Amino acid sequence: MSFDSISAGATGCFPRRAHTINATDDAHTHTVAVYMHSFNPDCENDTVHLEVHKRCTTEELIEKVLAGRAELEGQSVQDFDLFEMMGTPDGQTYKERRLDPGEYPVAVQAIWSRLPVVVDSATPKNRFVFRHRGYRAATGGTRFGSAEVASSIDAFLTKFLVQPQDREYADLCMLPELTEQTLLDNLRERFANGHIYTYIGPILVAVNPFCFFPIYNPKYARLYFQSKRLGSLPPHIFAIADVCYHNMLRIKENQCVVISGESGSGKTESTNHLMSHLISLSQKGSTGCSTEQTLLSAGPVLEAFGNAVTLTNNNSSRFGKFIKINYRENGMVSGANVEIYLLEKSRIIFQTKGERNYHVFYYLLEGADEEERKKYFLLKPNDYKYLNQNEPFVLEGVNERNEFDRLRHAMSSVGFCAKTQQTIFGIISAVLLLGNITYIKVSRHGYHSDESGYIENEEVVDLVANLLHIRTETLMQALTMKRHVMKTETVVLRYSVSEATNTRDAMAKCIYNSLFHYIVLRINQALLKKDFSAGKGYYIGILDIFGFEDVGAQCNSFEQLCINYANEKLQSYFNQHIFQFEQEEYLKEGISWTNIEYTDNTECVQLFQVREEFQIHFH
Numbered sequence: 001m002s003f004d005s006i007s008a009g010a011t012g013c014f015p016r017r018a019h020t021i022n023a024t025d026d027a028h029t030h031t032v033a034v035y036m037h038s039f040n041p042d043c044e045n046d047t048v049h050l051e052v053h054k055r056c057t058t059e060e061l062i063e064k065v066l067a068g069r070a071e072l073e074g075q076s077v078q079d080f081d082l083f084e085m086m087g088t089p090d091g092q093t094y095k096e097r098r099l100d101p102g103e104y105p106v107a108v109q110a111i112w113s114r115l116p117v118v119v120d121s122a123t124p125k126n127r128f129v130f131r132h133r134g135y136r137a138a139t140g141g142t143r144f145g146s147a148e149v150a151s152s153i154d155a156f157l158t159k160f161l162v163q164p165q166d167r168e169y170a171d172l173c174m175l176p177e178l179t180e181q182t183l184l185d186n187l188r189e190r191f192a193n194g195h196i197y198t199y200i201g202p203i204l205v206a207v208n209p210f211c212f213f214p215i216y217n218p219k220y221a222r223l224y225f226q227s228k229r230l231g232s233l234p235p236h237i238f239a240i241a242d243v244c245y246h247n248m249l250r251i252k253e254n255q256c257v258v259i260s261g262e263s264g265s266g267k268t269e270s271t272n273h274l275m276s277h278l279i280s281l282s283q284k285g286s287t288g289c290s291t292e293q294t295l296l297s298a299g300p301v302l303e304a305f306g307n308a309v310t311l312t313n314n315n316s317s318r319f320g321k322f323i324k325i326n327y328r329e330n331g332m333v334s335g336a337n338v339e340i341y342l343l344e345k346s347r348i349i350f351q352t353k354g355e356r357n358y359h360v361f362y363y364l365l366e367g368a369d370e371e372e373r374k375k376y377f378l379l380k381p382n383d384y385k386y387l388n389q390n391e392p393f394v395l396e397g398v399n400e401r402n403e404f405d406r407l408r409h410a411m412s413s414v415g416f417c418a419k420t421q422q423t424i425f426g427i428i429s430a431v432l433l434l435g436n437i438t439y440i441k442v443s444r445h446g447y448h449s450d451e452s453g454y455i456e457n458e459e460v461v462d463l464v465a466n467l468l469h470i471r472t473e474t475l476m477q478a479l480t481m482k483r484h485v486m487k488t489e490t491v492v493l494r495y496s497v498s499e500a501t502n503t504r505d506a507m508a509k510c511i512y513n514s515l516f517h518y519i520v521l522r523i524n525q526a527l528l529k530k531d532f533s534a535g536k537g538y539y540i541g542i543l544d545i546f547g548f549e550d551v552g553a554q555c556n557s558f559e560q561l562c563i564n565y566a567n568e569k570l571q572s573y574f575n576q577h578i579f580q581f582e583q584e585e586y587l588k589e590g591i592s593w594t595n596i597e598y599t600d601n602t603e604c605v606q607l608f609q610v611r612e613e614f615q616i617h618f619h
């Protein structure tokens with residue numbers, strides 16, 4: 001799924017971004033709509049539509065706006081800013097970002113989410129807003145479309161700030177009686193009153209509302225900017241970001257936020273909120289701005305290659321990630337880095353009923369033009385074994401052709417040139433075609449290896465070799481022969497049909513996995529080159545990994561084993577820090593305390609870690 005397909009629930013920061021531009025298509029102009037001062041959907045006079053070139057910078061666009069408005073005659077470009085905003089069509093601003101003077105608004109706009117077919121007042125959309133620099137200071141905040149909307153937002157903010165202390169507990173540690181039932185009741189009660197966040201001491205529990213909540217707009221961000229202590233304001237994801245940032249500056253140590261939860265619980269959305277708030281918190285220099293832009297452009301690229309439709313989430317991340325935002329000692333962002341873990345490779349060759357392969361396959365097949373179809377030897381999704389094992393289904397509200405367009409824009413903006421993109425899409429097609437290679441058993445009388453597998457459709461191998469720029473014979477050998485290196489000689493044997501099929505699938509998984517790692521590497525290069533002079537500094541890391549998985553009727557695979565082991569390990573770390581170390585500290589200091597019983601998973605973790613006990617040794 002793309003952002004488009006979340007009709008009411010689209011959240012996150014600006015999901016798609018661009019600040020570089022392809023050299024091609026220079027002759028065309030593009031229409032950019034700019035809202036004056038505020039977003040007012042009812043007032044057409046407040047909107048300027050400009051035909052601009054792709055390479056028109058923010059500064060030039062501001063110049064054009066000034067030139068076209070009589071009331072702004074004589075004003076200086078330097079006194080105005082262009083903001084990229086996200087919010088609902090009724091004018092609620094959900095998130096805003098000031099564009100750099102050198103940024104290209106056309107490129108930014110090109111990677112915005114397309115609106116779903118059905119748009120309602122809760123469907124967030126992006127837009128540009130033109131503002132005087134003194135605007136915020138003069139009005140104290142974002143101006144909304146109408147007084148009615150403004151007052152409803154203020155009412156929401158007031159309700160958010162004044163949360164009842166007697167019936168609902170913003171911190172579950174304050175519950176007079178702590179049982180599973182009271183805990184759940186309290187979460188339910190708070191959720192029903194629109195409070196999706198609750199603390200358990202320093203831990204934030206987020207209950208996914210699956211609908212748009214106007215609690216991430218700049219008003220909320222500003223509220224939390226100065227809150228150095230958790231609990232001084234109502235629970236919010238921004239508060240976690242604030243505390244991390246201020247702790248990092250105060251104790252001069254790296255910080256880490258661990259986000260965990262089952263699939264679809266909102267980990268990626270929370271990561272986005274944290275990331276964008278962490279970047280806005282720092283006194284941004286140009287590095288902070290460009291890091292934010294690159295990180296946000298990287299989002300759609302990682303999403304296309306690493307996310308897929310699953311039974312629980314239309315846009316499920318099938319890999320874990322650790323995003324490090326690097327800061328200088330003075331608290332300014334100096335770059336970032338993304339580490340990825342355990343891409344779900346089995347999905348490339350097989351998907352459970354009701355699920356799909358990685359988004360990028362469908363985007364390419366839908367979005368490629370005629371020339372590209374020929375160049376990459378593309379077929380229809382149903383013609384590929386890796387895509388047709390389940391009933392095909394169309395994702396409501398997602399236009400994969402548009403998604404492909406946007407993916408290309410996002411790739412350009414993180415530095416993938418047109419040639420590299422072509423190579424990448426060629427590899428994607430090669431992975432799909434690999435799955436179509438079939439084997440037959442050829443019986444050779446008088447020859448002992450009756451089980452040998454031979455390729456039935458060699459013409460497909462030709463196509464794959466062509467796309468991967470390797471020799472057909474080499475690929476053919478790799479797909480049918482194995483080598484045994486003995487002491488004095490090397491023996492080459494032909495695979496059986498089932499061995500050859502497994503080899504083919506392993507090759508497809510390996511190629512896709514390497515491609516994904518290459519893409520992450522390139523994204524990291526783009527993020528790192530931002531600041532060579534960083535010197536000493538710290539980082540705040542955000543770990544967004546899969547929660548425990550049990551695929552139910554299907555058998556859990558090796559991937560589930562690894563995921564669940566990682567979660568057990570995290571749980572064990574958590575138990576140690578929250579229960580064991582804390583209680584040991586109380587004992588040491590002579591504080592009277594009744595020990596809390598908790599389920600200790602040390603034995604489970606050791607089962608995996610101790611070599612003698614488990615066949616596979618995990619480090």
Ligand SMILES: Nc1ncnc2c1ncn2[C@@H]1O[C@H](COP(=O)(O)OP(=O)(O)OP(=O)(O)O)[C@@H](O)[C@H]1O
Nearest residue numbers: 009011210211263264265266267268269313316317
């Ligand atoms: N804070 C939020 N406000 C509104 N909607 C949200 C929020 N968090 C999550 N959602 C909704 O829930 C959906 C699933 O969230 P998300 O993709 O972040 O889950 P996840 O835990 O990362 O899942 P997975 O592990 O499968 O990747 C989002 O697409 C969004 O519609």
